[in-house]
Amino acid sequence: MSVLSGKKVLLGVSGGIAAYKTASLVRLFIKAGAHVQVIMTPASKDFVTPLTLSTLSKNPVHSSFFNQDDENEKWNNHVELGLWADLMVVAPATANTLSKMAYGNCDNLLIATYLSAKCPVYFAPAMDLDMYKHPSTISSFKALHQFGNTIIPAESGELASGLSGEGRMAEPENIIAFLEADLESKLPLKGKKILITAGPTYEAIDPVRFIGNHSSGKMGFDIANAAAQLGASVVLVAGPTRFKATNANVKVINVITAQEMYDACHDYFNDVDVAIAAAAVADYRPKTVATQKIKKAPDNFVVELEKTKDILASLGAIKQKQFLIGFALETENEIENAKGKIQKKNLDLIVLNSLQDLGAGFGQPTNKVTFIDKNFKIEPMELKSKEAVADDILNKVIAYFNE
Structure with missing residues (x-):
């Protein structure tokens, strides 16, 4: 049985090409026995549809504070979402979203929920090679590490720009394996x-x-x-x-x-x-x-x-x-x-x-x-x-x- 079984996972999806992989990631979370809710930034919906992730997670997808097309729609409570989760995973985490997480630039539901979360937070960077190595991105990594957040290291390979190098979001299978290994290592009765x-x-x-x-x-x-x-x-x-x-x-x-x-x-x-x-x-x-x-x-x-x-x-x-x-x-x-x-x-x-x-x-x-x-x-x-x-x-x- 996976250590993720029964866990409440809040998946934050930001606007990078790697967002298409989140469909597979949600499926793997569900297969491991986790309960999944998804928050998407507005830009991420250009790469994967809310309907896809809603169908796979078996839960409505959240992407805004309220539904602008329905004046009677209740607002999406970012505090409630943040408190619901046993762990939060931001994947893909673009340079833009990482910067907002690091410096509290709260202009969308994902960042508002992140700032309200009381659970462990993991992030899987996804960006081009030069962006990944830029001092501002490295500064974001350091700030998030100081907050107690955990990076799921990017992988090397062919990037969307045509370049090849570090910056690819970890494959969904590897994200799951990383989370399982990290959570298991922190279990209070591990080895007993x-x-x-x-x-x-x-x-x-x-x-x-x-x-x-x-x-x-x-x-x-x-x-x-x-x-x-x-x-x-x-x-x-x-x-x-x-x-x-x-x-x-x-x-x-x-x-x-x-x-x-x-x-x-x-x-x-x-x-x-x-x-x-x-x-x-x-x-x-x-x-x-x-x-x-x-x-x-x-x-x-x-x-x-x-x-x-x-x-x-x-x-x-x-x-x-x-x-x-x-x-x-x-x-x-x-x-x-x-x-x-x-x-x-x-x-x-x-x-x-x-x-x-x-x-x-x-x-x-x-x-x-x-x-x-x-x-x-x-x-x-x-x-x-x-x-x-x-x-x-x-x-x-x-x-x-x-x-």
Whole structure:
């Protein structure tokens, strides 16, 4: 999966012959899974039509502050566009547009949006050889670099003037590759290995019956997918669940029983930087598993249980460099019980759920958690989607590595 997947990309197109390549560029953004909106300067419409880019981006193309042919048309809000984007790409970036970006000459919608953007900005210069090397253009490059903008280097080759040399806008495929490499290098969990557990375990009574719980596994899968999006290499040990990993950087190990989850976790734990135990592991299992289906008894039926191995405590006992996060689902004395688990299991952080909170617990799309760290600092959170809770958990991981 491309790091551009799900990203909101604002593409600024200025008036150079290379604008014709933006049709291919938009297609490649869409293929990578990005959401694209396009802003065109008035001059760029001489080289590629708004209809083409609108059709390919599946969004209206913006080129002016308002539609002069419709007095009832609302204005195009450049601030709103700038805040919408996860990244802005100006391609082609002509000498004229680069100068306006560098010195704030705000005479069109593209420049107004650029000046309002809060996201990373990339620009792909496109101009003739002498223009590319002119001191004024180099001055624009330096100014934009000081602003924190990133140049996508021009390529060498035949130019529109007939000359051959540096100044060609990078090919669309190379722009995409540049963006992916740059974004990946800046991901906060790049190079980190994370072990995550998810879902329930099923402990067999006989070939058709088991002891289990209502955990769906969604929380663990949301954490795994979000961690991979942030650059981590993830091993997800998952009990029986309907959820699937959506990122190629998530390696799923499917298990059924607590013992299988225990074994899988110990197979990978020594090699990871972080372990997040989000699974709802059975505390007990039948001491004896019948080989045939047990027939209905006329009276009471008794199943003798024995304890399963405590996966989280076993990892805490052997941890060295790992940042270890556990979950606690409580119904009473929540804070004190969670603090006890931190000490008993040698955790760095615990994520406390209470079944007393509306919207929290198994089978819900939302969760309401309280973070408690090993120093017993307590941080209650609001009710959020499980995806948002996953982001909060990973922000704790990022903060740990940035200390």
